[in-house]
Amino acid sequence: MKEVNLTEKWKQNGKIIEELIEHSGVDIRNCYQCGKCSAGCPMAFVMDVSPNRIIRMLQLGMWEEVLQSRTPWICALCATCYTRCPRDIDLPKLMDAVRVITYNKNMVDHVKNEKIFHSSFMKWLYRYGRIYELGLVLDLNLKTGNLFNDVELGLPMVLKGRLDFLPPRIKNKDLIRRMAERARQIEGGQA
């Protein structure tokens, strides 16, 4: 097992983590590590670090380790943990805050499929203001190499009228891009 000097870690990362607490509004210092979150988490069985340990790592300043974990991206944001947590820790909000940081810093190579999915989703959202489901499905199948996995569903989906060929559109086609720009300006400077 890798040795970690926690005093050093906190010196290095304490400030970033305090900023994370402030921006996300999730005060991980309140967590007393009962483990209830992980016990009920539907995705824990595929996570590399369980949810309560993500919090413990943050409490200890292990920021790099958290950024490298796939857990924040595996979290389904189902809020089972948050609903049950005796200390009212909003774990899904925390996981999402970590995602936003890693996504915008382009530190998502350890979660390749997620990167493809979210960038495709956002691409269609910016372009049409609504999600072009066929476009999304094609992007995913081509870029994740999933083509053979799901090809059995593609044709029936089309036959059953479940996928529209033409993309949807809103009238004001620059609306979303402009909203995103303004959001970026306002949020700019955040972690």
Next chain:
Amino acid sequence: MKLAYYPGCSLHSSSKGYSDSFVAVCKKLGIELEEIPDWVCCGASSAHSVSHLLSLALPAHTLVQAEKMGLDMVAPCAACYQRAKFAEYEMLNNPEMKAKIEQVIEMEYKGKSRVLSVLEVLSMIEEDKIKAAVTRPLTGVKVACYYGCVLVRPPHICNVDDPENPTKMDRIVALLGGEPVDWPYKTECCGASHIFTMKDACLKLGRDILQVAKDAGADIIAVACPLCHVNLDMRQTQINKKFGTSFNIPVVYITELMADAMGIDTSDMFRRHFVPVEIKRQA
């Protein structure tokens, strides 16, 4: 009752049966719907992982459109509902965030229009009215009501009777003459959009949900979310293949079940399903 209708991307395309049945049932029950012109995508499943503010501003934009119509907004898609509720909650409780959202959407939210789920809307309708509309009761049909996550959690955001054991859908099934089964997986997570990125994990979650429903004696599973539907209906064959199971459990939208019980023609809705929908009523 008149409501502003926010269908969202899925109901406009892959989950048309949900939309069709919802609209038909509302008509039967005297609920007038007006689609919000130029509604935009709520940003689920991605915007929240890219920008917190944008993820609130997207549904806020549509909610303000509803407010301009002078109506409350119904979002049948559970994900749209939850995302819109997050925006509503922040705008009602966090003045600083409200100001930021308004800057992004360049409009003001007065706090008059509220976001409603299908279940909330239906629970406002008197029991007698629903019962009176039923012409083909679901006699003897055992239904597992599957609520999933985003319709019921987090509880301070979603207006729910009990986040661990919600009952609003069960009540509807009973009013239709069916038998809601008692089962412990009502609010387990199906993995939602992770089906696109972590398929195996989601197939396992789906398998568990189907198994528990089956063990509880359910003939049918009722849902109120397009992603729950995809993960349990469209993926059922893949689940069977992966786990050597032989599930053949129809998964229907609660509004499709209502439509069927109310004598509305459901053949075009059910044609879109992967698991053939057969509702076996007892004589």
